[in-house]
Amino acid sequence: MTLRISRTRRRTLAIPVGMAVVSALAFLPSTASASPAESRVAAASTDGPSLSYVVNVSKGYGRTHQVERAVQAAGGSIVETYDKIGVIVVHSSNPDFAKTIRTVRGVESAGATRTAPLPAQSTTDVGAPKAVTAEQLKAATAAAPAGQDPLEPLQWDLKAIKADKAHEKSLGSRDVTVAVIDTGVDDTHPDIAPNFDRAASASCVSGKADTTDGAWRPWASGGSPHGTHVAGEIAGAKNGVGITGVAPGVKVAGIKVATQGGSFFYTESVVCGFMWAADHGVDVTNNSYYTDPWYFNCKDDPDQKALVTAITRASLYAESKGTVNVAAAGNENYDFAADSITDPVSPNDSTPGDRTIDPSKCYDIPTQLPGVVTVAATGAKNLKSSFSNYGLGIIDVAGPGGDSTVYQTPDAPATSGLILGPVPGGGWAYMAGTSMASPHVAGVAALIKSTHPHASAAVVKALLKVEADSLACPVPYDINSDGKVDAVCEGGKFYNGFYGAGLVNALNAVTK
Numbered sequence: 001m002t003l004r005i006s007r008t009r010r011r012t013l014a015i016p017v018g019m020a021v022v023s024a025l026a027f028l029p030s031t032a033s034a035s036p037a038e039s040r041v042a043a044a045s046t047d048g049p050s051l052s053y054v055v056n057v058s059k060g061y062g063r064t065h066q067v068e069r070a071v072q073a074a075g076g077s078i079v080e081t082y083d084k085i086g087v088i089v090v091h092s093s094n095p096d097f098a099k100t101i102r103t104v105r106g107v108e109s110a111g112a113t114r115t116a117p118l119p120a121q122s123t124t125d126v127g128a129p130k131a132v133t134a135e136q137l138k139a140a141t142a143a144a145p146a147g148q149d150p151l152e153p154l155q156w157d158l159k160a161i162k163a164d165k166a167h168e169k170s171l172g173s174r175d176v177t178v179a180v181i182d183t184g185v186d187d188t189h190p191d192i193a194p195n196f197d198r199a200a201s202a203s204c205v206s207g208k209a210d211t212t213d214g215a216w217r218p219w220a221s222g223g224s225p226h227g228t229h230v231a232g233e234i235a236g237a238k239n240g241v242g243i244t245g246v247a248p249g250v251k252v253a254g255i256k257v258a259t260q261g262g263s264f265f266y267t268e269s270v271v272c273g274f275m276w277a278a279d280h281g282v283d284v285t286n287n288s289y290y291t292d293p294w295y296f297n298c299k300d301d302p303d304q305k306a307l308v309t310a311i312t313r314a315s316l317y318a319e320s321k322g323t324v325n326v327a328a329a330g331n332e333n334y335d336f337a338a339d340s341i342t343d344p345v346s347p348n349d350s351t352p353g354d355r356t357i358d359p360s361k362c363y364d365i366p367t368q369l370p371g372v373v374t375v376a377a378t379g380a381k382n383l384k385s386s387f388s389n390y391g392l393g394i395i396d397v398a399g400p401g402g403d404s405t406v407y408q409t410p411d412a413p414a415t416s417g418l419i420l421g422p423v424p425g426g427g428w429a430y431m432a433g434t435s436m437a438s439p440h441v442a443g444v445a446a447l448i449k450s451t452h453p454h455a456s457a458a459v460v461k462a463l464l465k466v467e468a469d470s471l472a473c474p475v476p477y478d479i480n481s482d483g484k485v486d487a488v489c490e491g492g493k494f495y496n497g498f499y500g501a502g503l504v505n506a507l508n509a510v511t512k
Helices: 017-024 065-073 097-101 134-143 156-160 226-235 267-278 302-320 434-451 457-466 506-511
Strands: 051-057 076-082 087-092 107-112 177-182 251-256 284-287 324-328 341-343 355-357 373-378 397-400 419-423 427-431
Touching: 051 065, 051 076, 051 097, 051 267, 051 302, 065 076, 065 087, 076 267, 087 267, 087 302, 097 107, 097 302, 107 302, 156 397, 177 226, 177 267, 177 434, 226 251, 226 419, 226 427, 226 434, 251 267, 267 284, 267 302, 284 434, 302 324, 324 434, 324 457, 373 434, 397 434, 434 457, 434 506
Parallel strands: 177 251, 177 284, 284 324, 324 373, 373 397
Antiparallel strands: 051 087, 051 107, 076 087, 341 355, 419 427
């Protein structure tokens, strides 16, 4: 089964990464005085629903304190200010807040991060993991070869990227930390506890970091297993218990950004997640979600434009601090290089409706932002997973994300075409999705950083591609064998729309 939690893909914008980092962070001192617009907003209405907003200060305008005064005059309550990137997180009940604050000198853009009132109206989790039965656990434990964790024989995905061979050379460095920006991580799980990095963990759900002990864990009520599963795929300890992660010797942190119920990943939370990771020495972030409520954010809409700007600034700031940001491509079998796509799910926190978008102008964030590594999913036969999004010039690399066993059957002793990983409470379960592919790539990036500790984010990303195993386009791609083409792969053997530069290779990561 597929656990379809918020997550998606990326397209590199036509901005050189180095240039983008400089321009996004160029908030220079200024002596500009308040404009008349700032004084006109004193009589702010407060009769609307309470919403969350991001306000982006213009580059070159100066520090945010001058805009903060205008925010308060417009009926805004400041939750957090990220001076380093010029982003202010605001709550307001003024229905004209965004429209008003956009007229203020020093404001580049501003927009509501949601369409549902605060607090967000959570829904139940969108999927449940398929649990490992006691009989399967017993059989796998008995069959595990010497030196393997009990459930490792069921992990066909490790063999697919040669992680089993890589572990004979290196498990990764304790000096490397991967942050899971997700629904929360159960750091008490026996597969995660040995490698958990508490200092780099927090909750960012409100848009402001909360470091209360355990704040990074899944919600006690309505919590999702998604983030815990992802964390185990990356850095599940090789300790004689359960599964083995791609990089079982590195550290893993949890940055919770999902609302209760695990259903919504709002912009203020994602901005906080990237900023927290960047300022706490995180080497790699994994992002297996898309930022709600819009699957695609169109820059001709003033609200959606502001969300793109805020997260772009935060992700580029993280990259400027040396962090490699890895993200899932999404599970809708969309061709992101197509001329148009129908988005039926936005806004997903109120009343969605079909809308036709141009994917070159409307962005799935954070994955469709400059510098982010976009990951497609493969199944047990190294074919594109039936659900994985794709697109020439969009996908950077691929990783095992699983697929229905009907479509791609793994070799014995593995019995499921899905991905096995830990879930809260000390258990293990199968899941599938590009959500599972992305952490495999994040794990390989962590191994590369372990092998090359002084490598920049740009170098690590380049090595992910150079060291990947090329996969040619399947012609035709008829995953369900019904005689109809299910997706069209464009490109050649060494770079194409299904797999990018290829399937990541963990053995190359520790030997080259």
